[in-house]
Amino acid sequence: MGSKTKATPKRSGGAGLSWRSIALVALIGATLATLAMRPALRSFVVGHVSVLVSGSQGSADALDPDMYDYEGHMADRKIFEVVALPGKGKGAIAVRDIKRGELVLREKPLLVAPDEETPRAWVNELFFNWTYSPSKRDTFFNLTHSHLWLDDDPETGLPPKVNIDPPTQTPDERFWLTEAILTTNVAAITLNDAPLRGLFPRFSRVNHVCPGANNVNYEWREEEGEMRIYAVRDIKKGTELGHSYIGQVGPRAARIKHLEETYGFTCNCKFCTLDAEATEQRDAWAAEWKALETDFDARSGNGTLPGKEAIRIVRDLWELSLKLDYTTDRARFSEEAGLVAIAHGDKKAAVQWLKLAHKYFTIEVGVDSVDAERVEELLDNPTKADDWASKERLTLDGPDKAWFDT
Ligand SMILES: C[S@@+](CC[C@H](N)C(=O)[O-])C[C@H]1O[C@@H](n2cnc3c(N)ncnc32)[C@H](O)[C@@H]1O
Structure with missing residues (x-):
């Protein structure tokens, strides 16, 4: 992902880039105690790993009229809506003109996951907690996923068939699906300097455009415990919001390859569709x-x-x-x-x-x-x-x- 800057907090480059290569974050002892004090997040310990889920519906933050909770409230101040877009699944469309610099979204995480391949114990604990909150579980499973990251079946040479229906799937299938949804949708965040992955159901509907073509920018606010999106250009009503999943500017071929491998789509933003001469320049x-x-x-x-x-x-x-x-x-x-x-x-x-x-x-x-x-x-x-x-x-x-x- 993009370079770490001295001045700005680390950019996640959209959903989940590079997390596979980073060591397992185990949050224990004092760190957990601090996290547990945050009003919007509650933590559970599974072995050495903490599971954080968003606060209960009765929490003070859930009443904040300017902030989305996991159900996407804030309808009366809506700036964008999530709609189906051909070839992209869903995406975010401005429902009114948006001024450059305007705050477009504040959202608390539905969950915060370790910054690593997801431990099975973490997934089990997550589902145990979601037994009491079916709407959170449904919000999670309604999110899209690209790859299931499974090896091909050695006998057929084909990707294994996976039941993606949560109530009837096996624990293995549930684990794979959870992993795939996380990979596709999370943003890199930090809590007390620990790298983690945050899942924000509204935020994660924003599709990718390459750096320079983006009309919005996102920012994890650790102090406030929320994801924010700001308009970096004037945006006309009806325009799709787009930010970059890949951090900084880079060569077209590398961008296309990375996005295909990681997210399973071929980018056709205005910079990926330039002619050969303009691309070279x-x-x-x-x-x-x-x-x-x-x-x-x-x-x-x-x-x-x-x-x-x-x-x-x-x-x-x-x-x-x-x-x-x-x-x-x-x-x-x-x-x-x-x-x-x-x-x-x-x-x-x-x-x-x-x-x-x-x-x-x-x-x-x-x-x-x-x-x-x-x-x-x-x-x-x-x-x-x-x-x-x-x-x-x-x-x-x-x-x-x-x-x-x-
Ligand atoms: C974080 S989600 C974005 C929202 C997603 N489109 C949905 O339906 O929920 C990432 C996934 O959206 C799709 N996507 C994102 N940007 C895209 C683009 N520019 N063109 C086509 N598909 C895109 C890819 O399937 C990618 O794996």
């Missing part, structure tokens, strides 16, 4: 973007990136992001440039870069996000920042004025 820009990002992160990480060069790279990244129509990471690099300017004691450049960062954080993750608030604090008084003028004084370039209008 876009792939080249994406490769350039990635190389600059890697270089910036490596050298700023080990303290060997000189200030002027750092600003030049951020400006190049910005230019490329405009060519790619890629908005993700604009805020992050603008903040990085602001921090460089602070370290070199250039208040004017720092303020310009931080204003740009604040604008984009506000659009992409909300004005009340940790990111936007952190930048706002710096903006209030850049000369009071810890490392103000900690390096040689330099006069640095700011962002182009026109970038504020993008």
Whole structure:
């Protein structure tokens, strides 16, 4: 999935990417005690693994009129509806014009799963708890799934037949189906820095478009215990909402392969359907973007990136992001440039870069996000920042004025 940024929380890249490769998260002892205090989540211990399910219908959060619970309440303020879309299963369609920066969804998780191949004991415990909450169980099984991730039958060479009807299926079949639904629908989240997988039934109806073609962005809010979606462009009523399952910009062939293997569909977003020449050009820009990002992160990480060069790279990244129509990471690099300017004691450049960062954080993750608030604090008084003028004084370039209008 996409690179971890210093400023922004880790992006999940849509549903469940890369979780297979990460070690089993066992939440025990103190961690569990903390989790159990969260009002929206209740935890159960199975062996060394915790199972978290959303709060009871009677919880205070369930009455919050602005937040979806697992049944998709908030009907009176509906911004999008979930409808069947040819070739895509279901998808989310705007039922009114949506302004850029608008909050489109807040949703609590139906469940939080370990960030690993799902333990059988976890599935058994989940079903035990859902005996008392059939509507949660039904919400879960109504979700779509792509692969069942089963080996072919050695005798026939065909995928095994699996009964997907929960009441009549065997424990094995139930396990496989649960695993498949999780793989297709979860988003990577964190609780107390532990990587986990969250399942959000409304959120998970949003289909994929490749980076740059997305009109919404999502953000897991650990503090609030909720998933959020923000509009990153003006969206006309009747338009499908789309975000990227694959994090950052990358070459078309790799995107298509990954999506086919992981989710079983062939992407036909506006960037996957460009002609050969335009695809080659876009792939080249994406490769350039990635190389600059890697270089910036490596050298700023080990303290060997000189200030002027750092600003030049951020400006190049910005230019490329405009060519790619890629908005993700604009805020992050603008903040990085602001921090460089602070370290070199250039208040004017720092303020310009931080204003740009604040604008984009506000659009992409909300004005009340940790990111936007952190930048706002710096903006209030850049000369009071810890490392103000900690390096040689330099006069640095700011962002182009026109970038504020993008
Ligand atoms: C998280 S779900 C999205 C909602 C889903 N379409 C549904 O019916 O609930 C992911 C699955 O949706 C389908 N999907 C997502 N984006 C798609 C796209 N751009 N084109 C075709 N199918 C897509 C794939 O089957 C994928 O495995």
